Amino acid sequence: MKKLFINQIFFVFIFLSVSLAQSDFRVTQEFKSKQRSFEIAIEYAKSISELEKIKREISEFRSEYRGSKDLLNKALYPENFESSFKILEKKVRYTNKKLNEITTLARNVSKLEQDNISLTGQLGKLTKEVSDLRSRNSNLMAKLNAFKGGYGGSRKAIDSLNYLIADLRSGISQRDTLIKEIMDNIFMTADHRVENLDNAQLEGLRGKIQNTSLIENIRSLVDDNVNFLNSSTLDQKDLTELRNEFNDFDARWDHFGPKLFSIYAKDETNNEKLLEIDSLISGWDSTLNVAIWNSIHELFNSHEINLAKFSTGDEFEKVAIDYINNEINNPNGSQEVAKDQKYIFFAERVWNDEIKKNWLPLLLTNKLFSDEQQQNVELKIAEWKENVGSSKSYLIYGVIVLLALLIAGSLFFISRKNKNKVVDNLKDLEDEVIEVDLKSPDTSIDKMDDKDV
Amino acid sequence: MKKLFLLIIISLITGCSGIILEPADFSWPIESVMETNDKGFIQDSRYSFSVNVKPLFFAERNDSSSFKKESVRVIRGTKGYYYMIASGFKNVYLFNVDNGQMLVKDVIFVSEFGVDLPAFNQRNPYVELLEGESTLLFLNSDGIKGKE
Numbered sequence: 001m002k003k004l005f006i007n008q009i010f011f012v013f014i015f016l017s018v019s020l021a022q023s024d025f026r027v028t029q030e031f032k033s034k035q036r037s038f039e040i041a042i043e044y045a046k047s048i049s050e051l052e053k054i055k056r057e058i059s060e061f062r063s064e065y066r067g068s069k070d071l072l073n074k075a076l077y078p079e080n081f082e083s084s085f086k087i088l089e090k091k092v093r094y095t096n097k098k099l100n101e102i103t104t105l106a107r108n109v110s111k112l113e114q115d116n117i118s119l120t121g122q123l124g125k126l127t128k129e130v131s132d133l134r135s136r137n138s139n140l141m142a143k144l145n146a147f148k149g150g151y152g153g154s155r156k157a158i159d160s161l162n163y164l165i166a167d168l169r170s171g172i173s174q175r176d177t178l179i180k181e182i183m184d185n186i187f188m189t190a191d192h193r194v195e196n197l198d199n200a201q202l203e204g205l206r207g208k209i210q211n212t213s214l215i216e217n218i219r220s221l222v223d224d225n226v227n228f229l230n231s232s233t234l235d236q237k238d239l240t241e242l243r244n245e246f247n248d249f250d251a252r253w254d255h256f257g258p259k260l261f262s263i264y265a266k267d268e269t270n271n272e273k274l275l276e277i278d279s280l281i282s283g284w285d286s287t288l289n290v291a292i293w294n295s296i297h298e299l300f301n302s303h304e305i306n307l308a309k310f311s312t313g314d315e316f317e318k319v320a321i322d323y324i325n326n327e328i329n330n331p332n333g334s335q336e337v338a339k340d341q342k343y344i345f346f347a348e349r350v351w352n353d354e355i356k357k358n359w360l361p362l363l364l365t366n367k368l369f370s371d372e373q374q375q376n377v378e379l380k381i382a383e384w385k386e387n388v389g390s391s392k393s394y395l396i397y398g399v400i401v402l403l404a405l406l407i408a409g410s411l412f413f414i415s416r417k418n419k420n421k422v423v424d425n426l427k428d429l430e431d432e433v434i435e436v437d438l439k440s441p442d443t444s445i446d447k448m449d450d451k452d453v
Numbered sequence: 454m455k456k457l458f459l460l461i462i463i464s465l466i467t468g469c470s471g472i473i474l475e476p477a478d479f480s481w482p483i484e485s486v487m488e489t490n491d492k493g494f495i496q497d498s499r500y501s502f503s504v505n506v507k508p509l510f511f512a513e514r515n516d517s518s519s520f521k522k523e524s525v526r527v528i529r530g531t532k533g534y535y536y537m538i539a540s541g542f543k544n545v546y547l548f549n550v551d552n553g554q555m556l557v558k559d560v561i562f563v564s565e566f567g568v569d570l571p572a573f574n575q576r577n578p579y580v581e582l583l584e585g586e587s588t589l590l591f592l593n594s595d596g597i598k599g600k601e
Contacts (some may be wrong), residue, residue, distance in 0.1 A: 023572030024483045074482030345587045
């Protein structure tokens, strides 16, 4: 009876819930399906706000299935209702962390993009300025060459020429600085190895290089500098500056050149251009050295010291030593006074006042001349000084002896002349005394006393 | 003496009859829905069993090839019987396991027109049969216990 009653209650309950009848399997599948959907949604969430929305939906999802917890605890084996939500929570936490990182990175990327836009703008501006300076420098170079052709030598003409050279030099320097800035800007974002850049990044770099005509600008930079060096005789100050500029550019080329070669590894045309630039840079270095040696040679010439041509430190050392040896070992060549003058011009005016003071720092710093070579030349100068010094002392002794003889002779002559005069005076006096004695002895004595007085 | 002999025999028979573990509940919390493969087998990964269901489809449809691309829904009741049905079946089949085989214990008629969207729920001590979202029957090893 009791069992029948329980059965009746069971069926009443079941029939009341007929409209809610649902397959447990379907409930479980739907739960799993929704859980999977949430996992995917979490994985693909693009922002923190989107993730927050998903978290709210998960909370609703949990409430929705709370009634089926018992069923799901069994059906989801080996998982259960709670562990399924823990998995989702774990995924939310992980994605949240990743999104925070992505947000930070996105901020950085945004900043870099802005920097890039700004740099691109700067590059455009620099490229235009370089172009303007290039044409201005070309005009100046043409003027300089024309001017040198008709160079008359008047003060006014020299001033104009110097002004033109200074202007051109400043123009080239400004243009070089701009090109260096362009190089820095282009490669600022490519500090890492070019081999590691992807195709898009490489294309970006190629675009910038092309838009700024970088390769052509570098070529023109080297060409103009070489032409300028060939067209002008420059002083030590100018050449020191030019050497520093070359060193600066050369260091940059050492850094950026390999990157450019990597970028254009498969581009035969550009690769050839780069090889040409590489060789032009070597030429620039040599031209600069030759210009320095030429200016030093000119310095000696201006003091009427005619040295043979030299274009290296070794040659300079040899030419200088040969010249001094020639001066020392050629007794019949020059007169003593001229020899002294040559020594003074060479050793004091040129070597000590100019070479040692102004040029040697440039030569030594750039390893064009060594300390040992300097020492060798100075030893030779010392030897020359000794040689010049001994001949001078003989001359002085000679002059002194001569002067002494002259003085002695003069004294003898004067003293002899004075002696004769006294004798003559005494004779005249004796004659006068005799004459007085003959006429009146008293008067003559008085006269004699007056004369004595 | 005769009585004593009988007592000894009875006690020996009782001792050799095996161990009985009870009560036992073999019910699955949820049905398994398994697709037939090309050879007519269904396989369950959670309960780790597989069985050839070609004879089941043949019994239901008189067609030995009608098992292809079909799903079989299986649930195990409290007493350990397996309830099986597939879409379009008119009957629910009850099987018992015996010596590496599944032997039909009962065939419960459900509908003349067949059940298009069948599903089992475990409702101890019964097994609920649904058609879509409607309850059709409550079954146990003795047959139908309730009907909508």
